[in-house]
Amino acid sequence: MPTTDLKSKLDAIFDKHVQAELAxxxxxxxxxxxxxxxxxNIPTMLGGQGPQSIRTFYSKHLIGQFFPPDVTFETISRTYSEERLVDELIISFTHTIKMDHMLPGIEPTGRRVEVIFIVIVGVENDKVAYEHILWDQASVLVQLGLLNPEGLPVVGADAVAKIRNPALPDPFFNGS
Incomplete structure (x- = not known):
């Protein structure tokens, strides 16, 4: 089990990174x-490899459009090892800005979104070496009114509700 010192160190490294992104x-x-x-960003395949590609990604597709001002982050769990941390979190926001990293080509809809994210962060020499970011894009598209869930095995914000309350009924199997 990682020590409190390791947890604090990894928390500080990643928190500094996220705060700079948000700023x-x-x-x-x-x-x-x-x-x-x-x-x-696995659902959209956007991101970068190497310093110049990362700079381009951040400057053209993330900085200034990371998340809208009303974004909230709700940590569900954080798992640590010597060289990485894994976050399971709920991100909630109103889609009021262009968000190329998450919704390339989609103009703001003004709709509310709650989505589960998994962020795997590699750490090397006290710096962020990589981020592998996953979320349920179908859930987001349903909430934005861009995907009709009827007849499909997808849900919208119900996925977040189920994480918050695992006792909620299953939408497809009715307890069977």
């Missing part, structure tokens, strides 16, 4: 990263 500080964000970082 729209390109150079501050890049200063929190290892010399040859990579990022993959």
């Amino acid at each position: 729209g500080d390109l150079d501050g964000t890049l200063s929190t990263m290892a010399p040859n970082p990579h990022i993959v």
Whole structure:
């Protein structure tokens, strides 16, 4: 089991990185990263490999459009090892801005979104070496009114409700 010191160290490294992203500080964000970082937003395949590609990704597709001002982050769990941390969290926001990293080509809809994210963060020499970011894009698209869930095995914000309350009924099997 990781020590409290290791947890505090990894928390500080990642929190500094996220705060720079949220502040729209390109150079501050890049200063929190290892010399040859990579990022993959898995549902959209957007991100970058290497310092120049990461700089381009952040400057053109993330800084200034990371999340709208009303974003909230609700941590469900955080798991640690010597070289990485894994976050399970709920991110809630109103889609009021362009968000290329998450919704490329989709204009703001003004709709509310709650979605579960899994963020795997690699750490190398006290810097963020990589981020592998996963979320249920179908759930997001249902909430934005861009995907009709009828007849499909997808849900909208009900996925978040089920994480908050696992006793909720299953939407497809009715307890059987």
